[in-house]
Amino acid sequence: MTAIKAVEVSHLTKKFGHQTVVNDISFDVQPGEVFGLLGPNGAGKTTTLRMMTTLLKADTGQVKIFGHDTIKEGRLARSMFGLTGQYASVDADISARENLMIFSRLNGLSRQAAKQRTAELLAEFSLEHAADDPLKNFSGGMRRRLDLAVSLITRPALIFLDEPTTGLDPRTRTQMWETIRQLVRQGSTVLLTTQYLDEADALADRLAVIDHGKLVKVGTPAELKQQVGGTKLVFTVSERAQVATAVRVLAPQVTTAVQQIGQQLQISLNQLSQLAPILAAINQAKIEISQLSVQEPSLDDVFMTLTVGKN
Amino acid sequence: MTIQTHNSNVLMNTSTMAYRNLLKTMHNPDQFMDVIVQPVMFMLMFGYLFGGAIAGGVQAYLPTIVPGILIQTMLSAASGSGSQIREDLDSGVFDRFKSLPMAHIAPLAGQLFGDVLRLIIATITSLTTGYFMGWRPEVGFGWIVVIGLLAILTGWALSWLFALVGLLAKHAETVQSFSLMTMLVLSFMSNAFVPLKSLTKPLQVIARFNPVTGVITAIRQILATGSWTQSALLVLVFDLSIVVVFAPLTVWAYDRN
Numbered sequence A: 001m002t003a004i005k006a007v008e009v010s011h012l013t014k015k016f017g018h019q020t021v022v023n024d025i026s027f028d029v030q031p032g033e034v035f036g037l038l039g040p041n042g043a044g045k046t047t048t049l050r051m052m053t054t055l056l057k058a059d060t061g062q063v064k065i066f067g068h069d070t071i072k073e074g075r076l077a078r079s080m081f082g083l084t085g086q087y088a089s090v091d092a093d094i095s096a097r098e099n100l101m102i103f104s105r106l107n108g109l110s111r112q113a114a115k116q117r118t119a120e121l122l123a124e125f126s127l128e129h130a131a132d133d134p135l136k137n138f139s140g141g142m143r144r145r146l147d148l149a150v151s152l153i154t155r156p157a158l159i160f161l162d163e164p165t166t167g168l169d170p171r172t173r174t175q176m177w178e179t180i181r182q183l184v185r186q187g188s189t190v191l192l193t194t195q196y197l198d199e200a201d202a203l204a205d206r207l208a209v210i211d212h213g214k215l216v217k218v219g220t221p222a223e224l225k226q227q228v229g230g231t232k233l234v235f236t237v238s239e240r241a242q243v244a245t246a247v248r249v250l251a252p253q254v255t256t257a258v259q260q261i262g263q264q265l266q267i268s269l270n271q272l273s274q275l276a277p278i279l280a281a282i283n284q285a286k287i288e289i290s291q292l293s294v295q296e297p298s299l300d301d302v303f304m305t306l307t308v309g310k311n
Numbered sequence B: 001m002t003i004q005t006h007n008s009n010v011l012m013n014t015s016t017m018a019y020r021n022l023l024k025t026m027h028n029p030d031q032f033m034d035v036i037v038q039p040v041m042f043m044l045m046f047g048y049l050f051g052g053a054i055a056g057g058v059q060a061y062l063p064t065i066v067p068g069i070l071i072q073t074m075l076s077a078a079s080g081s082g083s084q085i086r087e088d089l090d091s092g093v094f095d096r097f098k099s100l101p102m103a104h105i106a107p108l109a110g111q112l113f114g115d116v117l118r119l120i121i122a123t124i125t126s127l128t129t130g131y132f133m134g135w136r137p138e139v140g141f142g143w144i145v146v147i148g149l150l151a152i153l154t155g156w157a158l159s160w161l162f163a164l165v166g167l168l169a170k171h172a173e174t175v176q177s178f179s180l181m182t183m184l185v186l187s188f189m190s191n192a193f194v195p196l197k198s199l200t201k202p203l204q205v206i207a208r209f210n211p212v213t214g215v216i217t218a219i220r221q222i223l224a225t226g227s228w229t230q231s232a233l234l235v236l237v238f239d240l241s242i243v244v245v246f247a248p249l250t251v252w253a254y255d256r257n
Helices: A046-052 A074-078 A096-108 A111-124 A141-151 A168-187 A199-205 A221-227 A240-253 A271-284 A299-306 B010-029 B028-057 B058-090 B093-099 B106-132 B141-168 B173-188 B200-211 B210-224 B230-256
Strands: A006-018 A019-029 A036-037 A059-065 A080-082 A159-161 A191-193 A206-211 A214-219 A231-239 A259-261 A264-267 A287-294
Touching: A006 A046, A019 A046, A019 A059, A019 A074, A019 A271, A036 A046, A046 A059, A046 A168, A046 A191, A059 A199, A059 B058, A080 B093, A096 A111, A096 A141, A096 A168, A096 A206, A096 B010, A111 A141, A141 A168, A168 A199, A168 A259, A191 A199, A191 B106, A206 A221, A206 A299, A206 B106, A214 A221, A214 A299, A221 A299, A221 B200, A231 A240, A231 A271, A240 A264, A240 A271, A264 A271, A287 A299, A299 B028, B010 B106, B028 B058, B028 B106, B058 B093, B058 B106, B058 B141, B058 B173, B058 B210, B093 B106, B106 B141, B141 B173, B141 B230, B200 B210
Parallel strands: A019 A214, A036 A191, A036 A206, A080 A159, A159 A191
Antiparallel strands: A006 A019, A006 A059, A206 A214, A231 A264, A231 A287, A259 A264
Protein backbone atom coordinates (compact mmCIF):
# COMPACT_ATOMS: atom_id res chain seq x y z
CA MET A 1 0.00 0.00 0.00
CA THR A 2 1.37 3.37 -0.91
CA ALA A 3 0.49 6.29 1.29
CA ILE A 4 -1.73 8.94 -0.27
CA LYS A 5 0.22 12.05 -1.17
CA ALA A 6 -0.96 15.39 0.12
CA VAL A 7 -0.51 16.97 -3.28
CA GLU A 8 0.23 15.35 -6.59
CA VAL A 9 1.00 17.71 -9.44
CA SER A 10 1.52 16.15 -12.83
CA HIS A 11 2.52 17.89 -16.05
CA LEU A 12 0.88 21.18 -15.19
CA THR A 13 1.03 23.72 -18.02
CA LYS A 14 -0.47 27.17 -18.42
CA LYS A 15 -0.14 29.65 -21.24
CA PHE A 16 -1.19 33.28 -21.16
CA GLY A 17 -1.42 34.17 -24.84
CA HIS A 18 1.82 33.05 -26.39
CA GLN A 19 3.74 33.06 -23.17
CA THR A 20 4.10 29.76 -21.36
CA VAL A 21 3.95 30.76 -17.72
CA VAL A 22 3.99 27.28 -16.25
CA ASN A 23 5.74 24.65 -18.32
CA ASP A 24 5.14 20.96 -17.60
CA ILE A 25 5.63 21.05 -13.85
CA SER A 26 5.31 17.86 -11.78
CA PHE A 27 6.02 17.25 -8.12
CA ASP A 28 4.56 15.57 -5.04
CA VAL A 29 4.08 16.80 -1.52
CA GLN A 30 4.13 14.25 1.30
CA PRO A 31 1.68 14.52 4.18
CA GLY A 32 3.13 16.41 7.13
CA GLU A 33 5.93 18.17 5.31
CA VAL A 34 6.56 21.81 4.51
CA PHE A 35 7.09 22.10 0.81
CA GLY A 36 8.45 25.31 -0.64
CA LEU A 37 8.07 26.68 -4.15
CA LEU A 38 11.09 28.89 -4.57
CA GLY A 39 11.76 31.18 -7.48
CA PRO A 40 12.35 34.77 -8.53
CA ASN A 41 9.54 37.19 -9.33
CA GLY A 42 7.53 36.11 -12.33
CA ALA A 43 8.84 32.56 -12.26
CA GLY A 44 5.33 31.08 -12.19
CA LYS A 45 5.03 30.27 -8.49
CA THR A 46 1.73 32.01 -7.94
CA THR A 47 0.25 30.74 -11.20
CA THR A 48 1.14 27.19 -10.16
CA LEU A 49 -0.41 27.76 -6.77
CA ARG A 50 -3.57 29.23 -8.31
CA MET A 51 -3.98 26.13 -10.44
CA MET A 52 -3.43 23.86 -7.46
CA THR A 53 -6.09 25.71 -5.49
CA THR A 54 -8.66 25.62 -8.32
CA LEU A 55 -8.59 29.38 -8.84
CA LEU A 56 -7.20 28.95 -12.33
CA LYS A 57 -7.79 26.22 -14.89
CA ALA A 58 -4.68 24.50 -16.17
CA ASP A 59 -4.27 24.14 -19.93
CA THR A 60 -3.04 20.62 -19.44
CA GLY A 61 -2.00 18.52 -16.48
CA GLN A 62 -3.61 17.36 -13.30
CA VAL A 63 -3.60 18.19 -9.60
CA LYS A 64 -4.71 15.79 -6.90
CA ILE A 65 -5.30 16.84 -3.31
CA PHE A 66 -5.15 13.81 -1.01
CA GLY A 67 -5.96 11.68 -4.01
CA HIS A 68 -8.87 13.79 -5.23
CA ASP A 69 -8.74 15.42 -8.65
CA THR A 70 -9.25 19.17 -8.36
CA ILE A 71 -11.32 19.31 -11.54
CA LYS A 72 -13.47 16.21 -11.26
CA GLU A 73 -13.95 16.42 -7.50
CA GLY A 74 -13.49 20.17 -7.13
CA ARG A 75 -15.72 20.71 -4.15
CA LEU A 76 -14.31 17.77 -2.22
CA ALA A 77 -10.76 18.82 -3.01
CA ARG A 78 -11.53 22.40 -1.95
CA SER A 79 -12.84 21.19 1.39
CA MET A 80 -9.42 19.71 2.18
CA PHE A 81 -7.22 22.76 2.03
CA GLY A 82 -7.01 26.31 3.27
CA LEU A 83 -5.53 29.12 1.20
CA THR A 84 -3.84 32.33 2.21
CA GLY A 85 -3.26 34.47 -0.83
CA GLN A 86 -0.46 36.83 -1.60
CA TYR A 87 -2.69 39.82 -1.07
CA ALA A 88 -4.73 39.74 2.06
CA SER A 89 -7.87 37.93 1.04
CA VAL A 90 -10.08 39.10 3.84
CA ASP A 91 -12.84 41.65 3.73
CA ALA A 92 -11.33 45.01 4.59
CA ASP A 93 -14.72 46.62 5.16
CA ILE A 94 -15.79 44.44 8.06
CA SER A 95 -14.23 43.47 11.39
CA ALA A 96 -12.00 40.49 12.14
CA ARG A 97 -14.76 38.75 14.06
CA GLU A 98 -17.23 39.27 11.23
CA ASN A 99 -14.72 37.95 8.71
CA LEU A 100 -14.21 34.80 10.74
CA MET A 101 -17.95 34.36 11.28
CA ILE A 102 -18.79 34.76 7.62
CA PHE A 103 -16.04 32.49 6.38
CA SER A 104 -16.98 29.91 9.02
CA ARG A 105 -20.57 29.97 7.81
CA LEU A 106 -19.45 29.73 4.18
CA ASN A 107 -17.34 26.74 5.14
CA GLY A 108 -20.49 25.06 6.35
CA LEU A 109 -20.20 25.50 10.12
CA SER A 110 -23.42 25.91 12.06
CA ARG A 111 -24.02 29.28 13.68
CA GLN A 112 -23.05 27.94 17.10
CA ALA A 113 -19.91 26.19 15.81
CA ALA A 114 -18.96 29.30 13.84
CA LYS A 115 -19.16 31.44 16.96
CA GLN A 116 -17.02 29.05 18.95
CA ARG A 117 -14.40 28.64 16.21
CA THR A 118 -14.24 32.42 15.74
CA ALA A 119 -13.52 32.91 19.42
CA GLU A 120 -10.85 30.19 19.38
CA LEU A 121 -9.07 31.61 16.36
CA LEU A 122 -9.19 35.19 17.63
CA ALA A 123 -7.46 33.98 20.79
CA GLU A 124 -5.00 31.74 18.99
CA PHE A 125 -3.85 34.53 16.70
CA SER A 126 -3.88 37.23 19.39
CA LEU A 127 -6.51 39.28 17.66
CA GLU A 128 -9.00 39.47 20.51
CA HIS A 129 -8.19 43.07 21.42
CA ALA A 130 -8.96 44.23 17.88
CA ALA A 131 -11.69 41.74 17.06
CA ASP A 132 -14.36 44.36 16.43
CA ASP A 133 -12.26 47.12 14.92
CA PRO A 134 -12.49 47.79 11.22
CA LEU A 135 -9.63 46.15 9.35
CA LYS A 136 -8.58 49.53 8.01
CA ASN A 137 -6.83 50.10 11.34
CA PHE A 138 -4.97 46.77 11.17
CA SER A 139 -1.25 46.55 10.63
CA GLY A 140 0.11 44.37 7.85
CA GLY A 141 1.03 41.68 10.34
CA MET A 142 -2.41 41.62 11.96
CA ARG A 143 -4.07 41.38 8.59
CA ARG A 144 -1.84 38.49 7.61
CA ARG A 145 -2.60 36.74 10.89
CA LEU A 146 -6.32 37.15 10.32
CA ASP A 147 -5.87 35.89 6.80
CA LEU A 148 -4.14 32.79 8.07
CA ALA A 149 -6.76 32.34 10.80
CA VAL A 150 -9.48 32.37 8.12
CA SER A 151 -7.62 29.65 6.20
CA LEU A 152 -7.56 27.50 9.32
CA ILE A 153 -11.26 27.61 10.18
CA THR A 154 -11.88 24.00 9.22
CA ARG A 155 -8.46 22.83 10.46
CA PRO A 156 -7.56 21.74 6.95
CA ALA A 157 -4.94 19.03 6.61
CA LEU A 158 -3.26 21.04 3.87
CA ILE A 159 -2.52 24.75 3.85
CA PHE A 160 -1.38 26.79 0.88
CA LEU A 161 0.50 29.97 1.70
CA ASP A 162 1.36 32.35 -1.10
CA GLU A 163 4.33 34.47 -0.04
CA PRO A 164 3.22 34.50 3.59
CA THR A 165 5.75 37.06 4.77
CA THR A 166 6.18 39.39 1.81
CA GLY A 167 6.01 42.95 3.04
CA LEU A 168 6.22 42.09 6.74
CA ASP A 169 8.80 43.55 9.11
CA PRO A 170 11.42 41.18 10.57
CA ARG A 171 9.68 40.73 13.91
CA THR A 172 6.29 39.93 12.39
CA ARG A 173 8.04 37.69 9.93
CA THR A 174 9.59 35.62 12.69
CA GLN A 175 6.21 35.40 14.41
CA MET A 176 4.67 34.17 11.18
CA TRP A 177 7.36 31.51 10.84
CA GLU A 178 6.65 30.35 14.36
CA THR A 179 2.94 30.12 13.57
CA ILE A 180 3.69 28.05 10.48
CA ARG A 181 5.97 25.74 12.46
CA GLN A 182 3.24 25.28 15.00
CA LEU A 183 0.80 24.27 12.27
CA VAL A 184 3.22 21.62 11.16
CA ARG A 185 3.64 20.38 14.73
CA GLN A 186 -0.15 20.01 14.85
CA GLY A 187 0.09 17.75 11.82
CA SER A 188 -0.71 20.05 8.91
CA THR A 189 0.95 19.83 5.54
CA VAL A 190 2.10 23.23 4.32
CA LEU A 191 2.87 24.30 0.79
CA LEU A 192 4.31 27.78 0.55
CA THR A 193 5.74 29.96 -2.15
CA THR A 194 8.52 32.35 -1.36
CA GLN A 195 11.21 34.38 -2.96
CA TYR A 196 13.14 34.60 0.29
CA LEU A 197 15.90 32.04 0.60
CA ASP A 198 16.27 32.31 4.34
CA GLU A 199 12.55 31.64 4.64
CA ALA A 200 12.80 28.52 2.47
CA ASP A 201 15.82 27.44 4.47
CA ALA A 202 14.14 28.05 7.81
CA LEU A 203 10.80 26.42 7.03
CA ALA A 204 10.86 23.99 4.14
CA ASP A 205 11.58 20.28 4.39
CA ARG A 206 11.78 20.12 0.63
CA LEU A 207 11.97 22.72 -2.09
CA ALA A 208 11.09 22.99 -5.73
CA VAL A 209 13.07 25.67 -7.52
CA ILE A 210 11.06 27.21 -10.36
CA ASP A 211 12.42 29.53 -13.00
CA HIS A 212 10.78 30.79 -16.20
CA GLY A 213 7.87 28.44 -15.64
CA LYS A 214 10.02 25.35 -15.44
CA LEU A 215 10.85 23.13 -12.54
CA VAL A 216 14.61 23.36 -12.18
CA LYS A 217 15.22 21.16 -9.17
CA VAL A 218 13.46 19.43 -6.31
CA GLY A 219 15.18 18.43 -3.11
CA THR A 220 15.84 19.16 0.52
CA PRO A 221 17.65 22.44 1.18
CA ALA A 222 20.77 20.39 2.05
CA GLU A 223 20.60 18.46 -1.24
CA LEU A 224 20.20 21.64 -3.22
CA LYS A 225 23.16 23.22 -1.49
CA GLN A 226 25.22 20.13 -2.26
CA GLN A 227 24.39 20.66 -5.92
CA VAL A 228 26.20 23.95 -6.10
CA GLY A 229 29.38 22.63 -4.57
CA GLY A 230 30.24 21.67 -1.05
CA THR A 231 31.98 23.46 1.74
CA LYS A 232 34.48 26.20 0.93
CA LEU A 233 37.67 27.10 2.75
CA VAL A 234 38.42 30.79 2.53
CA PHE A 235 41.47 32.60 3.91
CA THR A 236 43.67 35.61 3.20
CA VAL A 237 47.42 35.40 2.62
CA SER A 238 49.00 38.14 4.72
CA GLU A 239 52.00 38.86 2.47
CA ARG A 240 51.22 39.71 -1.10
CA ALA A 241 54.49 38.11 -2.23
CA GLN A 242 53.50 34.77 -0.79
CA VAL A 243 50.22 34.41 -2.70
CA ALA A 244 51.78 32.68 -5.71
CA THR A 245 53.74 30.32 -3.47
CA ALA A 246 50.57 29.44 -1.58
CA VAL A 247 48.71 28.59 -4.80
CA ARG A 248 51.62 26.38 -5.91
CA VAL A 249 51.96 24.58 -2.59
CA LEU A 250 48.22 23.88 -2.38
CA ALA A 251 47.79 22.60 -5.93
CA PRO A 252 48.51 18.92 -5.09
CA GLN A 253 46.11 19.04 -2.11
CA VAL A 254 42.96 20.17 -3.91
CA THR A 255 40.73 18.63 -6.54
CA THR A 256 39.47 21.86 -8.12
CA ALA A 257 41.63 24.86 -8.90
CA VAL A 258 42.32 27.34 -6.11
CA GLN A 259 40.37 30.54 -6.71
CA GLN A 260 42.28 33.71 -6.11
CA ILE A 261 40.68 37.10 -5.47
CA GLY A 262 43.44 39.56 -4.60
CA GLN A 263 45.11 38.08 -1.55
CA GLN A 264 42.11 35.95 -0.72
CA LEU A 265 42.13 32.27 -1.68
CA GLN A 266 39.05 30.03 -1.96
CA ILE A 267 39.25 26.25 -2.02
CA SER A 268 36.31 23.90 -2.59
CA LEU A 269 36.35 21.01 -0.15
CA ASN A 270 34.84 17.69 -1.12
CA GLN A 271 35.45 16.32 2.32
CA LEU A 272 36.28 18.04 5.55
CA SER A 273 39.22 15.64 5.98
CA GLN A 274 41.03 17.63 3.29
CA LEU A 275 41.25 20.48 5.72
CA ALA A 276 44.16 19.17 7.82
CA PRO A 277 46.62 18.45 4.95
CA ILE A 278 45.86 21.86 3.44
CA LEU A 279 46.60 23.67 6.68
CA ALA A 280 49.68 21.52 7.22
CA ALA A 281 51.02 22.42 3.75
CA ILE A 282 50.51 26.12 4.43
CA ASN A 283 52.25 25.79 7.76
CA GLN A 284 55.18 23.92 6.25
CA ALA A 285 55.69 26.58 3.58
CA LYS A 286 55.71 29.19 6.38
CA ILE A 287 52.92 31.16 4.78
CA GLU A 288 51.12 33.52 7.10
CA ILE A 289 47.38 33.59 6.76
CA SER A 290 44.53 35.43 8.40
CA GLN A 291 40.71 35.58 8.32
CA LEU A 292 40.28 31.88 7.87
CA SER A 293 36.76 30.55 7.55
CA VAL A 294 34.96 27.44 6.42
CA GLN A 295 31.77 28.39 4.54
CA GLU A 296 28.75 26.22 3.93
CA PRO A 297 26.93 26.98 0.68
CA SER A 298 23.81 29.06 1.17
CA LEU A 299 20.53 28.84 -0.66
CA ASP A 300 21.59 32.13 -2.18
CA ASP A 301 24.23 30.23 -4.10
CA VAL A 302 21.64 27.67 -5.14
CA PHE A 303 19.30 30.39 -6.26
CA MET A 304 21.94 32.24 -8.23
CA THR A 305 23.20 29.06 -9.87
CA LEU A 306 19.85 27.56 -10.72
CA THR A 307 17.86 30.58 -11.81
CA VAL A 308 18.61 32.94 -14.61
CA GLY A 309 17.95 36.53 -13.66
CA LYS A 310 15.37 38.32 -15.78
CA ASN A 311 16.94 41.70 -15.33
CA MET B 1 -10.13 17.52 16.72
CA THR B 2 -12.13 17.84 13.56
CA ILE B 3 -14.50 20.63 12.74
CA GLN B 4 -18.06 19.56 12.10
CA THR B 5 -19.24 20.92 8.76
CA HIS B 6 -22.36 20.05 6.88
CA ASN B 7 -22.85 20.31 3.18
CA SER B 8 -23.70 23.92 2.68
CA ASN B 9 -26.39 24.72 0.17
CA VAL B 10 -27.00 27.57 -2.22
CA LEU B 11 -29.65 29.24 -0.07
CA MET B 12 -27.53 29.21 3.07
CA ASN B 13 -24.43 30.45 1.23
CA THR B 14 -26.42 33.16 -0.51
CA SER B 15 -27.93 34.42 2.71
CA THR B 16 -24.47 34.49 4.31
CA MET B 17 -23.17 36.50 1.38
CA ALA B 18 -26.15 38.84 1.54
CA TYR B 19 -25.43 39.27 5.26
CA ARG B 20 -21.82 40.07 4.41
CA ASN B 21 -22.94 42.80 2.01
CA LEU B 22 -25.26 44.17 4.65
CA LEU B 23 -22.37 44.30 7.16
CA LYS B 24 -20.20 46.04 4.59
CA THR B 25 -22.77 48.77 4.11
CA MET B 26 -23.30 49.08 7.86
CA HIS B 27 -19.58 49.70 8.32
CA ASN B 28 -19.49 52.15 5.42
CA PRO B 29 -22.62 54.22 5.78
CA ASP B 30 -21.39 56.41 2.94
CA GLN B 31 -22.47 53.58 0.67
CA PHE B 32 -25.99 54.67 1.53
CA MET B 33 -25.28 58.13 0.14
CA ASP B 34 -26.73 57.35 -3.24
CA VAL B 35 -29.91 55.88 -1.80
CA ILE B 36 -30.51 58.45 0.96
CA VAL B 37 -28.83 61.76 0.23
CA GLN B 38 -29.28 61.69 -3.51
CA PRO B 39 -33.09 61.30 -3.62
CA VAL B 40 -33.56 63.90 -0.87
CA MET B 41 -31.25 66.34 -2.61
CA PHE B 42 -32.75 65.81 -6.06
CA MET B 43 -36.29 65.96 -4.78
CA LEU B 44 -35.68 69.29 -3.03
CA MET B 45 -33.52 70.76 -5.76
CA PHE B 46 -35.64 69.82 -8.75
CA GLY B 47 -38.88 70.39 -6.89
CA TYR B 48 -38.11 73.93 -5.85
CA LEU B 49 -36.07 74.85 -8.93
CA PHE B 50 -38.35 73.62 -11.69
CA GLY B 51 -41.68 73.32 -9.91
CA GLY B 52 -42.67 76.86 -10.74
CA ALA B 53 -41.45 76.83 -14.33
CA ILE B 54 -42.84 73.44 -15.31
CA ALA B 55 -46.04 73.06 -13.34
CA GLY B 56 -46.74 76.53 -12.01
CA GLY B 57 -45.82 75.58 -8.43
CA VAL B 58 -44.12 72.99 -6.26
CA GLN B 59 -47.42 71.41 -5.15
CA ALA B 60 -48.60 70.92 -8.69
CA TYR B 61 -45.21 69.55 -9.74
CA LEU B 62 -44.97 66.88 -7.02
CA PRO B 63 -47.17 64.22 -8.72
CA THR B 64 -44.81 64.49 -11.70
CA ILE B 65 -41.50 64.55 -9.91
CA VAL B 66 -42.04 62.06 -7.07
CA PRO B 67 -42.35 59.04 -9.41
CA GLY B 68 -39.59 60.57 -11.57
CA ILE B 69 -37.05 60.84 -8.77
CA LEU B 70 -38.16 57.47 -7.40
CA ILE B 71 -37.22 55.69 -10.63
CA GLN B 72 -34.07 57.76 -11.10
CA THR B 73 -32.96 56.66 -7.64
CA MET B 74 -33.72 53.04 -8.50
CA LEU B 75 -31.52 53.38 -11.57
CA SER B 76 -28.61 54.77 -9.63
CA ALA B 77 -29.01 52.26 -6.78
CA ALA B 78 -29.07 49.41 -9.29
CA SER B 79 -26.02 50.71 -11.06
CA GLY B 80 -24.15 50.51 -7.75
CA SER B 81 -24.22 46.71 -7.83
CA GLY B 82 -22.17 46.69 -11.02
CA SER B 83 -19.24 48.60 -9.57
CA GLN B 84 -19.57 46.74 -6.26
CA ILE B 85 -19.18 43.40 -8.04
CA ARG B 86 -16.22 44.67 -10.04
CA GLU B 87 -14.48 45.91 -6.88
CA ASP B 88 -15.12 42.60 -5.16
CA LEU B 89 -13.72 40.64 -8.09
CA ASP B 90 -10.62 42.80 -8.13
CA SER B 91 -9.95 42.34 -4.43
CA GLY B 92 -8.25 39.26 -3.04
CA VAL B 93 -11.33 38.27 -1.12
CA PHE B 94 -12.97 36.79 -4.20
CA ASP B 95 -10.14 34.31 -4.60
CA ARG B 96 -10.95 33.14 -1.12
CA PHE B 97 -14.64 32.75 -1.97
CA LYS B 98 -13.74 30.71 -5.00
CA SER B 99 -11.41 28.46 -3.04
CA LEU B 100 -14.11 27.58 -0.51
CA PRO B 101 -16.27 24.47 -0.80
CA MET B 102 -19.37 26.61 -1.19
CA ALA B 103 -22.05 27.15 -3.82
CA HIS B 104 -20.28 28.76 -6.71
CA ILE B 105 -23.00 31.28 -7.46
CA ALA B 106 -23.47 32.51 -3.88
CA PRO B 107 -21.27 35.64 -4.03
CA LEU B 108 -23.15 36.97 -7.04
CA ALA B 109 -26.56 35.99 -5.71
CA GLY B 110 -25.71 37.42 -2.29
CA GLN B 111 -24.82 40.75 -3.85
CA LEU B 112 -28.03 40.93 -5.83
CA PHE B 113 -30.28 39.94 -2.96
CA GLY B 114 -28.42 42.26 -0.60
CA ASP B 115 -29.16 45.07 -3.02
CA VAL B 116 -32.87 44.72 -2.32
CA LEU B 117 -32.30 46.44 1.02
CA ARG B 118 -30.70 49.41 -0.70
CA LEU B 119 -33.65 49.59 -3.07
CA ILE B 120 -36.13 49.50 -0.19
CA ILE B 121 -34.30 52.32 1.60
CA ALA B 122 -34.17 54.34 -1.61
CA THR B 123 -37.91 53.91 -2.15
CA ILE B 124 -38.85 54.87 1.39
CA THR B 125 -36.55 57.92 1.32
CA SER B 126 -37.88 59.17 -2.01
CA LEU B 127 -41.54 58.81 -1.03
CA THR B 128 -41.05 60.26 2.46
CA THR B 129 -39.22 63.30 1.10
CA GLY B 130 -42.09 63.81 -1.30
CA TYR B 131 -44.53 63.58 1.59
CA PHE B 132 -42.67 66.24 3.58
CA MET B 133 -42.72 68.52 0.57
CA GLY B 134 -46.48 68.25 0.47
CA TRP B 135 -47.10 65.30 -1.84
CA ARG B 136 -50.47 63.77 -0.90
CA PRO B 137 -51.54 61.04 -3.36
CA GLU B 138 -55.32 60.49 -3.26
CA VAL B 139 -55.10 56.72 -3.31
CA GLY B 140 -54.98 54.40 -0.31
CA PHE B 141 -51.73 53.39 1.38
CA GLY B 142 -52.00 49.95 -0.22
CA TRP B 143 -51.43 51.49 -3.66
CA ILE B 144 -48.39 53.39 -2.39
CA VAL B 145 -46.98 50.04 -1.33
CA VAL B 146 -47.80 48.65 -4.78
CA ILE B 147 -45.92 51.40 -6.62
CA GLY B 148 -43.06 51.02 -4.15
CA LEU B 149 -42.84 47.31 -4.91
CA LEU B 150 -43.05 47.97 -8.63
CA ALA B 151 -40.17 50.46 -8.36
CA ILE B 152 -38.11 48.00 -6.29
CA LEU B 153 -38.73 45.19 -8.76
CA THR B 154 -37.66 47.48 -11.61
CA GLY B 155 -34.51 48.46 -9.75
CA TRP B 156 -33.74 44.84 -8.94
CA ALA B 157 -34.22 43.75 -12.55
CA LEU B 158 -31.88 46.53 -13.67
CA SER B 159 -29.26 45.50 -11.10
CA TRP B 160 -28.82 42.20 -13.01
CA LEU B 161 -28.09 44.25 -16.10
CA PHE B 162 -25.59 46.46 -14.30
CA ALA B 163 -24.04 43.39 -12.66
CA LEU B 164 -23.43 42.04 -16.16
CA VAL B 165 -21.71 45.30 -17.11
CA GLY B 166 -19.62 45.05 -13.94
CA LEU B 167 -18.57 41.51 -14.80
CA LEU B 168 -17.66 42.31 -18.38
CA ALA B 169 -15.82 45.58 -17.73
CA LYS B 170 -12.13 45.63 -16.93
CA HIS B 171 -12.05 48.35 -14.28
CA ALA B 172 -14.33 49.60 -11.55
CA GLU B 173 -13.91 53.13 -12.94
CA THR B 174 -15.29 52.07 -16.31
CA VAL B 175 -18.33 50.59 -14.62
CA GLN B 176 -18.87 53.74 -12.58
CA SER B 177 -18.71 56.15 -15.48
CA PHE B 178 -20.87 53.89 -17.63
CA SER B 179 -23.43 53.63 -14.85
CA LEU B 180 -23.51 57.36 -14.25
CA MET B 181 -23.97 58.08 -17.93
CA THR B 182 -26.72 55.50 -18.34
CA MET B 183 -28.48 56.82 -15.28
CA LEU B 184 -28.34 60.43 -16.51
CA VAL B 185 -29.39 59.71 -20.07
CA LEU B 186 -32.20 57.31 -19.18
CA SER B 187 -33.65 59.45 -16.40
CA PHE B 188 -33.44 62.83 -18.13
CA MET B 189 -34.48 61.68 -21.60
CA SER B 190 -37.81 60.55 -20.23
CA ASN B 191 -40.95 61.99 -18.72
CA ALA B 192 -39.39 61.94 -15.24
CA PHE B 193 -39.08 65.72 -14.94
CA VAL B 194 -40.90 67.29 -17.86
CA PRO B 195 -44.11 66.53 -19.76
CA LEU B 196 -43.37 64.70 -23.01
CA LYS B 197 -45.35 67.29 -25.00
CA SER B 198 -42.80 69.96 -24.12
CA LEU B 199 -40.01 68.07 -25.91
CA THR B 200 -38.98 68.49 -29.56
CA LYS B 201 -40.28 65.80 -31.91
CA PRO B 202 -37.12 63.65 -32.19
CA LEU B 203 -36.57 63.82 -28.45
CA GLN B 204 -40.20 62.87 -27.87
CA VAL B 205 -39.68 59.70 -29.93
CA ILE B 206 -36.60 58.78 -27.92
CA ALA B 207 -38.33 59.52 -24.61
CA ARG B 208 -41.37 57.47 -25.61
CA PHE B 209 -39.19 54.44 -26.33
CA ASN B 210 -37.23 54.91 -23.13
CA PRO B 211 -38.40 52.17 -20.75
CA VAL B 212 -38.04 54.63 -17.87
CA THR B 213 -40.91 56.63 -19.33
CA GLY B 214 -43.04 53.49 -19.33
CA VAL B 215 -42.34 52.71 -15.69
CA ILE B 216 -42.99 56.29 -14.57
CA THR B 217 -46.21 56.48 -16.57
CA ALA B 218 -47.43 53.26 -14.99
CA ILE B 219 -46.71 54.56 -11.49
CA ARG B 220 -48.43 57.89 -12.16
CA GLN B 221 -51.48 56.07 -13.52
CA ILE B 222 -51.76 53.87 -10.45
CA LEU B 223 -51.42 56.93 -8.23
CA ALA B 224 -54.01 58.87 -10.25
CA THR B 225 -56.62 56.14 -10.65
CA GLY B 226 -56.04 53.86 -7.68
CA SER B 227 -56.24 50.83 -9.94
CA TRP B 228 -53.95 48.29 -11.57
CA THR B 229 -53.56 49.43 -15.17
CA GLN B 230 -52.50 47.92 -18.44
CA SER B 231 -49.21 49.82 -18.39
CA ALA B 232 -48.44 48.56 -14.88
CA LEU B 233 -48.85 45.01 -16.15
CA LEU B 234 -46.53 45.89 -19.03
CA VAL B 235 -43.86 47.09 -16.56
CA LEU B 236 -44.21 43.87 -14.59
CA VAL B 237 -43.71 41.83 -17.76
CA PHE B 238 -40.80 44.05 -18.78
CA ASP B 239 -39.06 43.64 -15.40
CA LEU B 240 -39.49 39.89 -15.37
CA SER B 241 -38.24 39.61 -18.95
CA ILE B 242 -35.08 41.51 -18.02
CA VAL B 243 -34.46 39.09 -15.19
CA VAL B 244 -35.19 36.08 -17.40
CA VAL B 245 -32.85 37.31 -20.13
CA PHE B 246 -30.08 38.87 -18.08
CA ALA B 247 -29.85 36.55 -15.09
CA PRO B 248 -28.47 33.66 -17.19
CA LEU B 249 -26.18 36.05 -19.07
CA THR B 250 -24.89 37.49 -15.82
CA VAL B 251 -24.31 34.03 -14.39
CA TRP B 252 -22.48 33.09 -17.59
CA ALA B 253 -20.25 36.17 -17.35
CA TYR B 254 -19.65 35.38 -13.68
CA ASP B 255 -18.60 31.82 -14.49
CA ARG B 256 -16.25 33.14 -17.12
CA ASN B 257 -14.42 35.33 -14.62
